[in-house]
Amino acid sequence: MGDLYRRVLYLPRGINHRPGPHLRETTTRNNAVDSIINPIVLYLICATGAIGIAAALPRRNKVAAITGGIVLAAAVGFAILILGLNTTESGQPLPNYFFYPFAILGLGSAARMITHPRPVYSALYFILTIIASCGMYLLLSAEFMAFALVIIYAGAILITYLFVIMLATQAPSSAAEEFIDETDAVAREPVISCGIGFVLLAILTTAMFRGLGDLPAPPDQTLAQDSVLVNLPSKVERVLDRADILATGERLARNDDGTAAIDVATRTITIENTDLGTTRTIEADQWPEQLTAGNLDRLGYNLMHDHPMTIEIAGVILLMAMLGATVLARKHIELEDDLKAAQSRKLGENMKMGDA
Amino acid sequence: MDSILSTSLAQLAFPEAVPTITLAHYLFVSAAMFVMGLIGFMTRKNMIIMFLCTELMFQGAGLALIAFGRHHLGADGQTFVIFVLCVAAAEAAMALALVVLLFRHRESLSSQSWKELNG
Numbered sequence: 001m002g003d004l005y006r007r008v009l010y011l012p013r014g015i016n017h018r019p020g021p022h023l024r025e026t027t028t029r030n031n032a033v034d035s036i037i038n039p040i041v042l043y044l045i046c047a048t049g050a051i052g053i054a055a056a057l058p059r060r061n062k063v064a065a066i067t068g069g070i071v072l073a074a075a076v077g078f079a080i081l082i083l084g085l086n087t088t089e090s091g092q093p094l095p096n097y098f099f100y101p102f103a104i105l106g107l108g109s110a111a112r113m114i115t116h117p118r119p120v121y122s123a124l125y126f127i128l129t130i131i132a133s134c135g136m137y138l139l140l141s142a143e144f145m146a147f148a149l150v151i152i153y154a155g156a157i158l159i160t161y162l163f164v165i166m167l168a169t170q171a172p173s174s175a176a177e178e179f180i181d182e183t184d185a186v187a188r189e190p191v192i193s194c195g196i197g198f199v200l201l202a203i204l205t206t207a208m209f210r211g212l213g214d215l216p217a218p219p220d221q222t223l224a225q226d227s228v229l230v231n232l233p234s235k236v237e238r239v240l241d242r243a244d245i246l247a248t249g250e251r252l253a254r255n256d257d258g259t260a261a262i263d264v265a266t267r268t269i270t271i272e273n274t275d276l277g278t279t280r281t282i283e284a285d286q287w288p289e290q291l292t293a294g295n296l297d298r299l300g301y302n303l304m305h306d307h308p309m310t311i312e313i314a315g316v317i318l319l320m321a322m323l324g325a326t327v328l329a330r331k332h333i334e335l336e337d338d339l340k341a342a343q344s345r346k347l348g349e350n351m352k353m354g355d356a
Numbered sequence: 357m358d359s360i361l362s363t364s365l366a367q368l369a370f371p372e373a374v375p376t377i378t379l380a381h382y383l384f385v386s387a388a389m390f391v392m393g394l395i396g397f398m399t400r401k402n403m404i405i406m407f408l409c410t411e412l413m414f415q416g417a418g419l420a421l422i423a424f425g426r427h428h429l430g431a432d433g434q435t436f437v438i439f440v441l442c443v444a445a446a447e448a449a450m451a452l453a454l455v456v457l458l459f460r461h462r463e464s465l466s467s468q469s470w471k472e473l474n475g
Contacts, residue, residue: 053392057399079384103385110389110412114396114405122405126412129389133419136382140426145434149418152441157411157448164452165404168459183401183466193398201391205384295434302431303438310435314442321446328453331460 043202048075050198057187057194058117065115072111076104098139106132117184119165127154143295226264228293228301233260236269236291243288249275382423390416401466403458407451414444 052075055068106129113125130153137146169181229236237252253261253270261270267284303311335343393412400406418437425433455465462469 049388053395099381103381106385107388107392110392113412114392114400114409119402119405122408126408129412129415133389133415136385136419137422140382140422142422142426142434142437145422145437148438148441152445153411157445160448160452161404161408164455168404168456168465181465183464183468184405186401187399188401188468190399193395196398197391197395200394201387204387204391295431298431299434303435306432307435307439310439314439317446318442321449325449325453328450329456 042079042205045075045079046198046202046205048072048078049201050194053111053115053197054190054194056111056115057190058115058185059187059190060185069115073108076107076111099136102132102135102139105129106136119169119184120162123158123161123165127158130154130158141295144299226293228298229264229291230259230262231301231305232293232297233258235297236260236262239288239291240269240271240282243290245282245286245288246271247273249273253279379423379427383420386416386419386423388416389413389419401468403455403465403467404452406467407448407455410447410451411444414440 049072052068052070052072055064056072057065057068059065109125109128109132113122113129116122116125130149134146134149137143137149233252233254237246240246240252250271250273253272255261262268267287269282269287270279271282272279390413393409393416396409396412397406400409418440421433421436421440423433425431425436458470459465
């Protein structure tokens with residue numbers, strides 16, 4: 001299974017958590033990223049998409065909506081075609097081909113989500129968008145976040161939305177099954193909104209297509225990934241123990257500041273024997289294959305080491321949201337005055353009986 | 357502006373091939389997702405759908421964070437997506453409570469039924 005996963009995502013053996021070769025910085029200052037797509041073609045695609053969405057937004061005229069959908073699909077398809085034509089020359093074809101289905105699925109279901117007149121279908125299409133972004137997270141080697149997204153978003157948040165949609169919408173009678181509420185059936189100001197939105201998209205894409213070539217090339221990838229291991233001595237010890245490298249009485253040597261005595265650059269590990277007081281080093285050829293800083297290790301270390309205060313703040317935000325939601329959604333029950341009087345009389349009698 | 361136009365015109369033939377999926381591809385998808393959320397928020401009248409569209413905007417931002425984190429080979433981007441998820445969950449709870457409250461007052465989910473709030 002792991003092997004299949006590695007082969008499908010085209011990741012080299014043994015370093016399945018290191019970034020794959022499909023997203024390396026390939027551009028230099030001379031070969032700027034605007035060689036991916038011609039800016040004028042990009043603006044044309046943006047404009048076509050705007051017209052498509054404006055026509056496809058909910059309205060009484062069904063023909064216009066369907067035409068808009070076709071125009072939108074044509075725009076997305078054209079963009080993918082242009083982007084795809086320029087990225088077929090590659091030694092690693094698979095990641096390329098995986099990106100496009102996820103992008104098409106994500107953008108298409110996002111478009112359907114904002115254009116579908118029935119709220120429940122909108123929510124379901126949003127789940128599809130989330131699953132497509134999870135696919136892209138996997139391609140970006142963020143495995144933990146991909147699965148967390150499915151559990152939290154698609155599993156929890158969207159179900160809450162569905163509950164509220166179903167609670168707040170009256171069930172249509174059988175005669176009016178095809179009836180859609182005026183609120184959902186007609187969009188407000190579709191032309192202006194789409195114009196604003198796609199001008200924003202054109203500006204955003206111009207900014208990223210112009211500026212990206214100047215980002216610095218990443219450092220040595222293996223080094224950047226495994227340098228976290230120095231800060232995780234107990235994990236290293238556990239892996240070494242499982243690989244039967246540690247004999248009885250031996251443990252990982254620590255530096256003076258408590259970090260593990262590992263030289264990531266030369267891939268050597270220092271081990272000390274507490275019984276005999278001797279030390280030995282494990283060379284690079286004995287380095288166990290499992291000893292690599294995976295996505296979860298790096299994410300957990302980053303979360304706990306670099307952002308501890310943010311976790312506290314997030315906890316406070318969640319607590320406040322819980323309290324706020326409870327206060328907001330509470331139903332005020334107004335009791336009649338004589339009912340209140342009767343209840344308090346009853347309570348008083350009970351207390352008197354308790355005393356006696 | 358002038359240089360953008362001149363280089364664009366000079367490149368009307370197909371430019372040189374880029375061999376792999378680059379950061380720009382992911383950023384384009386994330387920007388498009390964000391903009392669709394924005395359009396949805398502006399055009400739809402159903403309050404629940406409006407808040408659902410803000411979640412779509414969160415998704416776009418999250419994808420950009422993850423792609424940039426991957427580009428810099430750090431875990432900071434993913435850490436921030438965890439906090440984005442946190443804020444999204446808090447926002448969903450508050451927004452839905454608010455929607456339920458407003459629905460009880462007017463028996464309608466339309467944002468147009470609260471028109472008098474525009475002052």
